[in-house]
Amino acid sequence: MSSGTADPDVAAYALRLGDDALVLGQRLCEWAARSPQLEEDVALLNLALDLLGQARSLLTRAGELAGPDEDGRVRTEDDLAFLRHEREFTNALLVEVDNGDFGQTMARQLLFSAWQVPLWTALCASNDEGIAGVAGKAVKEVTYHLDHACTWVVRLGDGTEQSHRRMQAGLDEVWPYAFELFAPDPLVERLVGRGVAADPAVMEPQWRATVEQVLGEARLAVPETSWRPSGGRSGQHLTSFGYLLAELQHLHRAHPGASW
């Protein structure tokens, strides 16, 4: 991958997308050995592994484009994943929301994957070669993630009385967090103008069409709340995020440079 010259805007954008993937991957890992069935355990960790792969490429790209830090070093994927503090992470709040029960995890996955599909589809044509490179591979991965989430949301939503109730409760819990993904933002506006970023105004109707079709099939109600929490993109995270980072970063901080 070419290093290119420093470009703080593109670096910040790659970092956001990388943080989204890293944090959701970490959340999904919490299901390891706790899934409802063995097959699903493997499936969830497959999703997590796809997301980790996206995160690695994106954080590497973010480090290259951010340019050298004050010590003259270009920050690596490991520096960015393991040595940043809570306020330096720019992932959307949706990906850090607690797993809750399996229904809530699938609701979160549906809302996020239904965004990632149009995102990576659009970014295949990004003017940043690093981001476009990730997109070509990621679009196939997230298409499967969406398929997986739809399968379970429909199955549980249109299942038994209990599965329907819990699926709706999980959806209600994560729903408000989805809208930060489309919130107007000067950085994204500049990058849409440069042909680097995907346009949220184009993606939101696509996202809504996908999600509402699935919810209809699942006999789930579209939540009516107008509460729109945000702040993740500027480093203001939920209470539980600190615990997530502690688990993610503990080993690297305790044993700097440890590797397989």
Next chain:
Amino acid sequence: MSEGAFTAAGGHGAVPTTGVPSGEGAPARPRAQPLWEVFVRSARGLSHTHVGSLHAPDAHLALRNARDLYTRRQEGVSIWVVPAAEVVASSPDEKDAFFDPAGDKPYRHPTFYSVPDGLTHL
């Protein structure tokens, strides 16, 4: 052990499904999900090969579970899932009648003639 049902589900041999303690007050959960046999084609032009089995409530999820369990390392380009209950198998009791008669007929193997050097597309 005479009363109660047994199952060979999941390849664990005969295991009882009733009368097994499963936590205080909690009723034993039935294994309602049927078993599926999984076949994977590793490349175009090759045949589907049996790779294992899994549990799933229906064909849709069986196919997806098979994708996640058996093709994670690029093992395949196509998957079949077949309900295990639909597989008709020969009985071990019939082994002698089925297979032994072929044992003394080595002339059925193509080993009784020599292939000329340089012959390729045989």
